[in-house]
Amino acid sequence: MRVKSDEKRQAIIDIAKECFSQQGVSGTSMSQLAKQLGGSKATLYNYFSSKEEIFAAVMQSSATEQISNSFLSLDINRDVRTSLLEFGYNFLDSILTPDVASIYRMAITEADRSDIGRHFYNNGPKKGWKHLSDYIEQQISKGELSQCNAWVAAMQFKALLSAEYVEQYAFAAIEKPSQKQIEATVEQAVNAFMKLYGNA
Template structure:
């Protein structure tokens, strides 16, 4: 007899707990961006939530863990979207362009720019911020893209190289235009045409740099 795994919906208690956790993360994300990491306290977030500090601590034992959970939720949602774009059976160049366009669009959003500035400005006093940010966002995005590039290399569409390094290269080129200008305050906002231009440039340079080696 074959056993069949059955997934049951969460209990009302668990559903309420998850809803409460999502509410905390939503409020905490806005609070971190408005006040910075140093200016954020668990008491301040509890007050913004309208509940007790004890309730907040039941979900998150520290400010660092709360910050990590905020980043993890944002990064997880984005990786799910990017993984749908990176179809290993799709045509290489158009897929890379869609992926780069998605990355640039995400990273040039007002929320992402504000978060990046927060990390840059406060990581000197709080070195753990850089580690948390890199491990949950750029690192995992590179791994996802590296897996796609590995498939392309295996099919001979790209020359064989370190896939993580290749993922870093294409993302770095894509981020070197509009994203950098927004981060430095040179631009106030971006446009779809600027995002497309950044993505196209990154893919064009990348495909030339990682073109298959011609056999004599």
């Protein structure tokens, strides 16, 4: 029974992702999703309590899970520079994908119409950057990074990583950069960050 339930849940997510991409979240109703699924609204509510919860699941099923995994490379016991380089590459490689760009655009579009933008930020980006902020705080305590506001430092590192490609890619103005281009961007970002906050 569990396998069947998981399959049905994934079917809902897949259908919702397609509908949200075509019509936006606010332009898609639970009735439409049920019709596409070939079931009833009661079936949807057996799996999700709201459309917002379905969107959160769509978000999770996309490459956002891979983005979350990039934050795991921030190992407090490793060299700071090495950890930041690995994190930066994994992060950019994950975020510069069609799935993530699509989810990001949807969340921005819906931000003025509902709580979906806030829900997306609080359950996605904010958690990840809080993890980086905590990592920086720990490295400050160890004396590896200089005293600073860890959250501000995390946001500055995010800006350094994102400056060259992220906005252009989100607007479909460029194709995904090559591995060599991403590596060069990350190295420049880490070099700048370490000049600001490194204790070496």
